[in-house]
Amino acid sequence: MSALAPARPLEAHEPPEALGRSRGDVALLVASRSGGELVHGSFHELWRFVGPGDLLVVNTSATLAAALPGRLDGQAVELRLSTPAADDHWVIELRTADRGRYGPPPIGARVELPAGARADLLAPYAGGERLCLARLSLPRRLEDYLRDHGRAIRYDHVGRAWPIDAYQTVFALDPGSAEMPSAGRPFSTELVTSLVARGVLIAPVMLHTGVSSLEPGETPYPERYRVPAATARLANAVHSWGGRIIAVGTTVVRALETVVGPDGALAPGTGSTDLVVTPERGLRAVDGLLTGWHEPESSHLKLLEAAAGADLLERSYRAAHARGYRWHEFGDAHLILP
Known part of the structure; x- marks a missing residue:
């Protein structure tokens, strides 16, 4: 695990807005599993890497002042x-x-x-x-x-308190997450509009996150989720025409992989999931993943390895460290494509 993240990564101590930038003004590293390429860009350029007929699945959970x-x-x-x-x-x-x-x-x-x-x-x-x-x-x-x-849950890398609005994504509709589903944070209404205008599809799921500060040896705890019928139908249609399903965040992966069948078909579902995605299990519903940068002890890294493979994931983290990418919920982004 230590190879995947540097001992002293650059940490994002504040939202980019506090530095006079927009939410989407963060770096984006795009990693391709099929070709092995690593491409550096800006989150504003997400439209370059997803295309007509691709489906972005987003989490509509809103963050509580928990x-x-x-x-x-x-x-x-x-x-x-x-x-x-x-x-x-x-x-x-x-x-x-x-x-x-x-x-x-x-x-x-x-x-x-x-x-x-x-x-x-x-x-x-x-x-x-x-x-x-x-x-x-x-x-x-x-x-x-x-x-x-209440106030937003924060950790030591965030030096001061920020209003709860700083911990909401543009997709937030359903209050319930203890901590922000942060992969969706860099999106703006303008970027969403630009993607949709180019033929990129967007569909919702909901997964309410619990506290994330797992101790060594702990596995993720059950979390509440909902996959609407319309999202399941659309995802199945996207796969039928050869499009890609890209999860915006590990929370979305957990929700979709909970309701996928052995044949890769998704069904609607609501409940609590204790699914832990590992490289051994692999991914059945999701083709790509948009996420942030995680510490070496993070339980998310097994899920990322399932999406990227060990070699590509390690090269991505080395490249991000070399280019000064910033970690954590206000930091930069990582897009893993098939």
Whole structure:
């Protein structure tokens, strides 16, 4: 894994808009699996690499202000909502007030939240030591409460807080993600219009992400998804005429690969998926992937290897490092084509 990402990658500390640029003013590396070529460009030039009859599948999940300040036994903490469970129960992660690792949540304790809300810590989640199941007691509807008291989840590479709008994509319709499905962030309405005008198709799925800070040895947890019938039908039609299905983000890959049959045909579906895509499993629904740049310990790299192959993926990461590409949710982009 260490060959895929440098020990000290350049990190995107802020959105490009904070530097006086547009969302789409980020670098794009295009890697071709069939020919092995690597091409450097700009995200604004995406239209050069996808064509009429190709289908971009995007995630319409909107990001929640899922980080809440709290107090646990008199100590300031941050409580991060990950995934809803039954009734008012949520899978949550505890962090220190400065967003560091907290350690195993103290089961049976209560976290006091703003405006008289609270979270009772009930049980470890999935046998792990990082996440736990909590019962939330809120004074009003969750989305309204988070709008007033929550903030976007962020990690140390982002030095200051940004408004929740900085963590939304142009496709965001369905609130529910703990963290932004960031592959779609560089898109603008102008770029979408340009792509559609050139005959590129765009279709939605929804997958709500949980918290992403997996510990070593953890695999991705179940996440809620929806693949509409119209998207499944369109994807099958695209494959029938020889077009390419390009997933905008690993979340889209997870959703589509959940509903694909052994023959490669997609069906509509709604539910929770625990699918983990690996090179051994391979991809059945997706031909290409538009994504960001991930750290060497990221669980996403197995999925990327399934899309690109180990050699092309390693060369892509070496080339991105050499050209100064920036990592993480506000960073540059990587398009893997068949």
